[in-house]
Amino acid sequence: MLGPFAVSKTFYITTPIYYVNDKPHIGHAYTTIACDVMARFKRLDGFDVKFLSGTDEHGQKVAKAAKDQGISPQELCDRNSKNFRDLLGVIGASNDDFIRTTEERHKVACQALWKQLEANGFIELKKYAGWYAVRDEAFYDEGELTKNADGVLVGPTGAPVERVEEENYFFKLSAFQDRLLKFYDTNPDFIGPKSRFNEVYSFVKGGLNDLSISRTTFSWGVPVPGPKGDDPKHIMYVWIDALTNYMSALGYPNTSGDYAKYWPNVMHMVGKDIIRFHCVYWPAFLMAANLAPPQRVFAHGWWTVEGQKMSKSLGNVVDPNDMVAKYGLDQIRYFLMREIPFGNDGDFAEAAIAGRINGELANELGNLAQRGLGFIAKNLGGELPSPGAFTAEDTELLKAAADIIGPVREAMDKQGFDKALDAIWSVVRAANVYVDRQAPWALKKTDPARMNTVLYVMAETVRHLGILMQPFVPTSANKMLDQLGVPAGERTFAHLGYAHALKPGPLPAPTPVFPRYVPAGEAQAPKPPKGAK
RNA sequence: GGCGGAGUAGCUCAGGGGUAGAGCAGCGGGAUCAUAAUCCGUUGGUCGGGGGUUCAAAUCCCUCCUCCGCUACCA
DSSP: OOOTTTTTOEEEEEEEEEETTSOOOHHHHHHHHHHHHHHHHHHHTTOEEEEEEEEEOOSHHHHHHHHHHTSOHHHHHHHHHHHHHHHHHHTTOOOSEEEETTSHHHHHHHHHHHHHHHHTTOEEEEEEEEEEETTTTEEEOGGGOEEOTTSOEEOTTSOBOEEEEEEEEEEOGGGGHHHHHHHHHHOTTSEESHHHHHHHHHHHHTOOOOEEOEESSOOOSOEEEETTEEEEEEEEOHHHHHTTHHHHTTTTTOOSHHHHHHTTOEEEEEEGGGHHIIIIIHHHHHHHTTOOOOSEEEEEOOEEETTBOOOTTTTOOOOHHHHHHHHOHHHHHHHHHHSSOBTBOEEEOHHHHHHIIIIIIIIIIIHHHHHHHHHHHHHSTTEEOOOOSOOHHHHHHHHHHHHTHHHHHHHHTTTOHHHHHHHHHHHHHHHHHHHHHHOHHHHHHHOHHHHHHHHHHHHHHHHHHHHHHTTTSHHHHHHHHHHTTOOGGGOSGGGOSGGGOOOSEEOOOOOOSSOOOOOTTSOSOOOOOTTOO
């Protein structure tokens, strides 16, 4: 199956904008790593890629936090936005841009979109009276309220509510039910995984209410544009502000340049908590402005920690900095992409992480490279030998390594990271079997020419694996390719296959690429070999 | 309450009318190039319970139980 992006060869991928009041944790890292893997994969596959991340900086909670700390909201945003920007570096993200909703380019884009929606007749001013919870920044219906133990009226989240009468602008979301359903029908790949598609579909089918899109009770936001400059009373409320970031970063309302190049060839990666906003509101906003909806939204799951929900009160919130320091960056990236089918929830457990690192990265892949390159270093003076004629076994392995990009690409087009790695691992395992069967250490005495061919086939297979693993473990994969002497410009998927095979000659001294992980406090002593007396 | 998903080996999961599968863990063996890694073999399951359709059901139908997601509503 061709992916939705196969036609135009540009690919725009976004993380959500992270709320500056939050502290970066493994969940943020997960979303961003998934985007980064996609972005790197598409670049290696010949796409012109733009990868965006950023921070969401408006709202009452930010204003209040700043006030509590005696600083301006902008100061607070500057400080906290940096935490997320720093995280990108920590996890090796290759983003091309970083957008902040307090930037001028974003204000311009939001106001332009607003004016377009207004001109098209989809915004109206309505008096609204309702129960408002400051803590949740949300209105609740009368029926949703309960009295808590102290007799205070609270919303479904337990947040106290107050009666508020406000004049708000509303977006006529209700007008889009049919158009959205038709859009889903004709774009069955719009939402992944499939189960989320069905949820969104049935939500829209159940009917849509108009959406309040402005606030007058606080001022930390993008001003609503009026006929003569900004409306002094209203600021835009959350989603119309937040979602627009994806277009602000393309230069909207300028529809030439990046906008023309990348929109709507975009994929939004989101957590499952914000799927409705991306799959219902966002396409509706865009349709209302005569713009094309995005091509795909993928909602990923949550991580528990050792089987428990991650929460501040449990004190088990995983700091990405700690994890990277403890296990290694590529190791964490690999674990997060490999452990679960993307879209499912997963468990961030020491035993599982160690198992993946040692069993797969160190033992199977890392050791494969090291046993081959180490052999060449020790027995052939570090010279990659010239191969002789290939046997059926040689050809079979080389072909498997060269052809696996097909299934890998197919998996990646559906964000099946685990499936892609599964496919790559079929080659890793085949290569280890090959080495055992060919036994170059035995050929050393009996048939050195054949030994040379076997070592060459090994090295060439590792070259393929190095190229294929770059999106997932960029540093380590490139280290592998360095050790094979593969030039930096010859590491894309176009260089898979025998046409770009390794040239015999001197290689740098090999060192193991994926160290084994030894849990802190555990003895370094390895378990005794099987059959040891 | 409604809609949807799930329940298969110790663990994580795949399969979806025709002899129950993979990875990990376990057990046995081989190899000794390598990060004590690798390779081969193998134990293990009346496929959530019950009923039905069928020559044949993990698979289709009914029903019940348990878990999860979305959604609605009541006081």
